[in-house]
Amino acid sequence: MARIGLVAHDDKKDELCAWAAQHRHKLGQHELWGTGTTGGRVMAATGLSVSLLKSGPLGGDQQLGAMIAEGRLDMLIFFIDPLSAQPHDVDVKALTRLATLYDVPCANNKSTADAVLAYLGSVPHG
Secondary structure (H helix, E strand, C coil), rough: EEEEEEEHHHHHHHHHHHHHCCCCCHHHCCCEEEEEEHHHHHHHHCCCEECCCHHHHHHHHHHHHHHHCCCCCCEEECCCCCCCCCCCHHHHHHHHHHHCCCCCCEEEEEEHHHHHHHHHHHCCCC
């Protein structure tokens, strides 16, 4: 069972919810963590259980980053909106930097999320 972090910018939340609904069966086999708004939307759209952190701008991005640094997340799904400025952009950059630093697979769009989720099926986690 992998521990997966879920987060999406406002204009990408619907896309992440649709992706999660499409992969409901596979995601249901893993432990899901999400920032407050994103995680709540994913739960409502899919019926999956998601452990909720704070909203991204209120510290949820840092909470996910801490989980990565502590070895408590195996994968990060972060649907980023590349066309909109984010008021908490420094937090977003820190989160993606930590995923890179700690070699945690990080998917920033649907195609990469598909590939990384498929990869999870081939790697043991503990």
